[in-house]
Each structure stands twice: as C-alpha cells, then as structure tokens.
Amino acid sequence: MRAIVWQPDGRLEEVADWPAPAPAEDEALVRVRAAGICSTDLHMVSGRLDFAKPPWVLGHEIAGSIERVGSRVVGWQAGDRVVVDPVIGCGxxxxxxxGRKYLCPDGGEIGTTTGSGGYGAYVAVKPGNLYRLPDALSYEEGAMMEPLNCTLGAIDRARNIAGARVAVFGGGPAGQLFAQLAHVYGAASVTLFDKREETLALGLRLGADEAVHLSLGGESQYGAGAVFDVVVEASGSVDAVRSCLERVAPGGTIVLYGLNGSDAPSIPSDRIVAKDLGVVTCISAPLLWDRGIRLVESGRVDVGAIVSDRVPFGAGAAFLNELTGRKRQVVKAMLIEEGADGT
Ligand SMILES: [Zn+2]
Ligand SMILES: [Zn+2]
Structure with missing residues (x-):
C-alpha cells in the first residue's frame, strides 16, 4: 500500500509498496481518508518521545471507510464511514x-506504539475501536475526534467547570478544543494565553472570552492578581506549568495536558499542597467517544475550524519534513486522501 514512512534517517518518505496490515477474521480493514498530524508524531520523529523506532507508519487520528471486514465481524460492512479509536487493550x-484500556499492560496505540498508523492507506481495526461517522460530518472532522476525545476526558475530570473562571495556556489544537469545551461546559469566562496572534484570534472566534498575548519569555502584563478556578496547561511548555501554578486560585484545579518532553520536575509540589489544588490529566477517554461525536454533530464544538492546513496525501511527506525541520508552523494539519471529502 501507499504509506508515508518515518525512516531511520529521521525523514518522512512516501513509499508506494509498503506492506498493508493484514486484518484478522475479527478485524476490519479501514481505508484511511483523513489522518491528523499530531505534535506527538513530530516529537517521536525528533526523538523527544521514544514510543517507537523507525521505519514506522505514524498516525493515530484516523477517519475512513471500511474496505472489508473479517468473517467474525458483526454489525459493520464495507463502505461504512468510521472514526477509529486508536487505543488497543487486551479486553x-x-x-x-x-474502562481504562489505555493503561492496559498489553495494550498500545495504533500508529504510536503498535500496528501501522493513519499515515498509511489502510489500518486494521477491531470493531470495538470503531465509531460511526455521521453522514453530516466530513472525514476531516472524523479525524479530529481523537484529540477531542482526550481533551473532553480532561474537562470531564475537572468536573467543576460550570460557573468557573477558566484559563487555557496554549492555543494549539488542544488549547482550542479546551477553550470550546470549557465554554460548552458552562464556564463563566475562558481566557486563552498564547504567544501567537493567529491562534489567539482563532480562540476568540471559537469560544474564548479573552485572549492574552504572552511575550517570548512567557510573561504577560495581564492583571497580576487575576486568578482562575481551573487552569489548563495545553502548550507543552515548562514555563506554562509554572504560570498555571501561579494563576490558579486556592482550592482550584490544574489540568496538566501537554507533554513537555523534559524529564526534570517542573512542579513545586508544596504549592499544590499549600493551595489545596486538584490535579487532573487525561490521555484517552474510552467511554466518551460517542459524546464527542455528538458535540460536533450538534454544532456545539467546531473541530473543522481548528484545521489550518489540509494536505493531500501525495504532498504529505514533504509537508511533514518541513514541520519536523521547523520550516513551517501550523495550528492543525490534516492529511487528506486525494478525492476524499475533506471539508
Ligand atoms: Zn494526537
Ligand atoms: Zn487490558
């Protein structure tokens, strides 16, 4: 099959005859129509996260259509439009x-730690990892369900969003989803902190009430005494972790979401104790996929607006090499099969 392969020399290269995954009798073969490019993928290529070794087909944010099903698959058939939950557990x-298969000792994630991912033309998936993509939604929106699932899980765990003053650090895809979800969950106000004008403007369009521009050092003139009941770290920056601890009100909640790749401690734990803080995180929310899909189908959350770059699959390898070489900045880039309904 056609696949964009992460090669041992650190580059991504399109290969025409990469072996397609062979689905078992209890699996479906899904033709990938859209695959999100996640910062996790880029961190793996740059060596900051060592979940897999090249050669490897990355990609865990996947939507597509079923090509064929094995003889023991019930309830699904060729042609069905699907969203893939990439997290695999032993069951x-x-x-x-x-309900926490993401902690399964024998589990993994398609495209990240196991199997062949969404940067290839096909993925093999068990029915338990498939969700129906409503007809009204595009494949591109379908591929956004995975990042939505993780952020939804984190907001759900924070619990006390209604009426809260919420701050979100980082205006990347996760931050944009957090800002929208906090709004949907009834936050009294949502304040987005970022260093980029475009992402702040996007946040204001999508649900943030105010946007605060951080200097390159991560400082801001924003009201020194202003505190928030819930602060979300969605930037993957160590500085932002510190800002979260300063900005969170006593008794408040910190949502630690971004991975910063530095193994050094970045949290002064005494301050968590002294401020009586709750700390939550989320890497996957297996029980919330349907809810996420409904949030998008109902128009409450706009995932399509976060996609800044739609990249035809054939241009994907060059685009990815620019991203990993830091020659290009995006909010969210999506690989789209040529001819698939991207939008
Ligand atoms: Zn991801
Ligand atoms: Zn298990």
Whole structure:
C-alpha cells in the first residue's frame, strides 16, 4: 500500500509498496481518508518521545471507510464511514474492564506504539475501536475526534467547570478544543494565553472570552492578581506549568495536558499542597467517544475550524519534513486522501 514512512534517517518518505496490515477474521480493514498530524508524531520523529523506532507508519487520528471486514465481524460492512479509536487493550485485564484500556499492560496505540498508523492507506481495526461517522460530518472532522476525545476526558475530570473562571495556556489544537469545551461546559469566562496572534484570534472566534498575548519569555502584563478556578496547561511548555501554578486560585484545579518532553520536575509540589489544588490529566477517554461525536454533530464544538492546513496525501511527506525541520508552523494539519471529502 501507499504509506508515508518515518525512516531511520529521521525523514518522512512516501513509499508506494509498503506492506498493508493484514486484518484478522475479527478485524476490519479501514481505508484511511483523513489522518491528523499530531505534535506527538513530530516529537517521536525528533526523538523527544521514544514510543517507537523507525521505519514506522505514524498516525493515530484516523477517519475512513471500511474496505472489508473479517468473517467474525458483526454489525459493520464495507463502505461504512468510521472514526477509529486508536487505543488497543487486551479486553480482560482490570484496566480494560474498568474502562481504562489505555493503561492496559498489553495494550498500545495504533500508529504510536503498535500496528501501522493513519499515515498509511489502510489500518486494521477491531470493531470495538470503531465509531460511526455521521453522514453530516466530513472525514476531516472524523479525524479530529481523537484529540477531542482526550481533551473532553480532561474537562470531564475537572468536573467543576460550570460557573468557573477558566484559563487555557496554549492555543494549539488542544488549547482550542479546551477553550470550546470549557465554554460548552458552562464556564463563566475562558481566557486563552498564547504567544501567537493567529491562534489567539482563532480562540476568540471559537469560544474564548479573552485572549492574552504572552511575550517570548512567557510573561504577560495581564492583571497580576487575576486568578482562575481551573487552569489548563495545553502548550507543552515548562514555563506554562509554572504560570498555571501561579494563576490558579486556592482550592482550584490544574489540568496538566501537554507533554513537555523534559524529564526534570517542573512542579513545586508544596504549592499544590499549600493551595489545596486538584490535579487532573487525561490521555484517552474510552467511554466518551460517542459524546464527542455528538458535540460536533450538534454544532456545539467546531473541530473543522481548528484545521489550518489540509494536505493531500501525495504532498504529505514533504509537508511533514518541513514541520519536523521547523520550516513551517501550523495550528492543525490534516492529511487528506486525494478525492476524499475533506471539508
Ligand atoms: Zn494526537
Ligand atoms: Zn487490558
């Protein structure tokens, strides 16, 4: 099959005859129509995250259509439009049985730690990892369901959003989703902090009430005493973790979402104790996929507006090399199969 392969020399290269995944009798073969480019993928290529070794087909944000199903698959058929939950679990350990398959010791994530991912033309998936993509939604919106699922899980765990003053650090895709979700969950106000004008403007369009421009050092003149009931770290920056601790009100909640790739401690734990803070995070929310899809279908959350770059698959390798070489900046880039309904 055609695939964009992360090669041992650190470059991404389109290969015409990469082996397609062979689906088992209890799996479906999904033709990938849209695949999100995640900063996790870029961090893996740059060596900041070592989830897999090249050669490797990345991509865990996947929507497509079923090409064929194995003989033991019930309820799905060729042609069905689907969203893929990339997290795999054994299905029988304590973690899997308690709804946390992402902690399964024998589990993994398609495209990140196991299998062949969405940068290839096909992925093999068990029915338990498939969700129906409503007809009204594009494949591109379908591929955004994975980042939406993770951010939704984090907001859901923060619990006390209604009426809260919420701050979001980082206006990337996750930050844009957090700002919208906080708004939908009834926040009294949503304040977005970022260093880029374009992402702040986007945040204001999508649900943030105010946008604060940070200097390159991460400082801001924003009211020194202003505090927030819930602060979300969605930038992956160590500086932002510190800002979150300063800006959170006593008794408030910190949502740690971004990975910063530095193994050094970035949290003065005494301040968490002294301020009586709650700390939550989320890497996957297996029970919330349907809710995320409904939030988009109902128009409450706009995931399409976050996609800044739609890249035809054939141009994907060159585009990815520009991203990893830091020659290009995006909010959210999406690989789109040529001819698929991207929008
Ligand atoms: Zn991702
Ligand atoms: Zn398990």
């Amino acid at each position: 029988s350990c304590r973690s899997c049985l308690s």
